[in-house]
Amino acid sequence: MNLAKTYDPNQYEPTIYAMWETANAFAPSGKGEPYSIVMPPPNANGNLHIGHALTFNLQDILSRYYRMKGRDVAYIPGADHAGFETWVVYEKELAKSSKSRFDFTREQLYSQVWNFVQQKRGDMELQLRALGVSATWDDMVFTLDEKVIDTVYGTFKKLWDDKLIYRGERIVSYCTLHQTGFADIEVEYKNEKGQLWKIAYPTLDKIGEIIIATTRPETLLGDVAIAVHPDDPRYKDLIGSRILLPLVEREIPIIADEYVDQSFGTGALKVTPAHDPNDFEIGQRHNLAPIQVIDFDGTMINVPPQFAGLDVMTARKRVLAALEAAELRRGEEDIEHAVGHCYKCGTIIQPLLKDQWFVNIQPLAQRAKKALEDGEVEFTPASRKRILMTYFDNLRDWNLSRQIPWGIPIPAFQNVNDPEDWIFDTRVDESTIVVDGTTYRREEDTFDTWFSSGQWPFITTDYIANTDLARFYPNSVLATGVDIMYAWVSRMLMLGLYATDQVPFKHVYLNGLVLDEKGIKMSKSKGNVINPMDMVAEYGSDALRLGIVASRSAGQNQAFATSKVVAGRNFCNKLWNIARFIEDKLAEGYRPQPPQPTSLADHWIIRELTTAASDIDTQLTDYRFAEAGEAVYHAIWDNVADWFIEASKTENNPSMLAWVLDTSLKIAHPFAPFVTETIWQSLEWHNDLLITTAWPTAVQYDDIAAGEFERLQKLVIEARYVTAELPGSERYGMLYQNDSLIADNKDLIKHLARLKDVTEVDQPRGLRLASSNREAWLDISQETMYEHQSNLEVRLAETRQFINTLEARLSNESYVAKAPAKLVEESRVQLTIKKALVTRLQDELTILS
């Protein structure tokens, strides 16, 4: 016995992982049909969270399974520079040393963050290894690697040449704290209570007035018009006249625009093109120049001196106070409206006018939508596909510009003499370049991170460069969290199709969020975050992996249950002890041989494990991870440990013991890679790696023998049921039988049911084991039998109840006529069986009374 009594994962996991890496076991075999998964690159700015553990585990289960199935598997790992996300983390680091971004040049910042990320990235990669991911580390891609930038620039150029990229002054969602613009999707809307203020704008002669309604009175300072609906009788006569903008005393026109909703507020809309997307459009239609009154740092500019430099909220109060003093307020009402916030810092997003780079997205979106419609990509859960198609329909142009130094520079240069003249050039290391005698200045903005990660599948597989790896494009499956379906999955589909004329992956599997134990979303601020590495340290990597897939279905947000991780750990220990037992039973120097089933249990366990392996095939093909895991768990714990191992104690069949152990390890390996490989390595008849061994194939067995073992199981279960209630003195009693199946398996039954002995008799004596329908009786005293009477009565009542339902069903003509014949036949068979059981139970009761 060279294995300790209990399995200690920490003692083996790092060694086993190192061994796989040394053996290059994760590398694609180059043989078989390619199967590829690209890892959603975790942010290289911190630690993995429990959601990563789930996603990567699912991917690794698939990778290991298909590797064993003989596919040419690439599971390509990555790390994301996570532009804005990392930037936020780094700014916090800077703040710790009382520094800010303004203390450094862009180049200094970039290299500082680079160093910061390199260090964090190393931690993250160690954590990936601790989870046991069988990723092809040689193909690891960081989102700032040269090949990424090259490909991203290539795509940008293509978009540019196809006139799908434009630069323009548009309203962008802007975080004044982080001082960068966002894509629409990055804005987090919350319903909040606010006020709708009514404000009077006096006519030029100050006799009349128009009342407008606004939730943001401070933007009044940037108003350039009042808009009313052309058909609105209240204002019809005023259209074309001018009015006085309060506080600023600027004359502005009253214009007519169909956009205005007559029923909202007062039906008159103040127009602030610089700070509202709709107003911007109105302004464009009416040739009104926008006036920016909120600066990029969130303070007021271009306003009367008493408001200049105030932050938005203070300005709002002052503006309201000034209006009050001027007697221009006409009441207010409470309303609930959606307010956009920065998803990182919660700062209220200001719509600001800024020159940004945009992708004209609809041509790309519609192509992606069509690919989904045509079934080129399937989804699990399927319902998400339709949701995504709707999303494509409503997508608006994508703002690619980010005003942060950490990211891929936008490869564009501006003519110093002609601001409208932009050229594409990749010499982003130069701040100015000269082309044909003209000087161009570099764009300072960087790309939205999702623009690069949106090209991940064809970047990581070198599809454009067409290296060896290109055979892995499109990817077989994309597995990721539902939370980034819009941000990431949608972009990969659009950019993938655009750049490669192919869908980037054939299947999308979306996992839900891992919630805390109480079902609440985890967040650092709530302090309810579960760290996967703590779980690995306490229970082992396999335990975490088993626990996190258990009872989890696609797309559902589900609570994390430590109890399932504990169950996973116990399962590993069970496997471990199965191995200890079998290794102990096999002679020194055992050499593998094909399984030679002799006993009923041998045939039965072959059937069970073969069935389990093929069930797992089906479940994994359907991405039913939890059910596949359950199949493994039960095949090994219930069937192998509780029945086969116990049965094997009454026989000695080394070929079967070894085969059962090998097969158990194989089917469990995708789910619990470490413990299975650890055991495999301890088996002296193996000198290969479990990870690269082949998935079990069918083995011949005798179905009749397997069925007979099942009958014996029923007998044993009934014997146990009866004896469990017996007093200690009678518990290990005799079993009398007149039954050749029992006689032939005397020792087995004796052991499994813990009987004193099994003896042949001519005449019935004791209590008949009626349920299992064999000629077998337990030796029980008259007194005990009497006590057992109530059990028999309960069983009898239950059986009669069931017979009633069966009879009712069969006497229903519609059922007999319409239900499948097979079902009707089954009902008939059941009825016969149950009727016979009733007779036997009644007989026993008669004897007792």
Place this chain on the structure above:
RNA sequence: GGACCCUUAGCUCAGUUGGCUAGAGCGCGUCAUUGACGUUGACGAGGUCGGAGGUUCGAGUCCUCCAGGGUCCACCA
């Protein structure tokens, strides 16, 4: 304002195309007890599948409505 999801045993959750006394893990109860494993074994108790209708021979599963919980999307000032 729109869309989607959830409600099944004490807890966390499975339950594919409707098919026949509803499953798992943990927890609970009784018993076992030291050579594979107490991270164990045997046996057991827990559910009118949120509520009300409907379709069907048959509904946890499909439809409608209601109640409660959640998520996402949305430029109404």
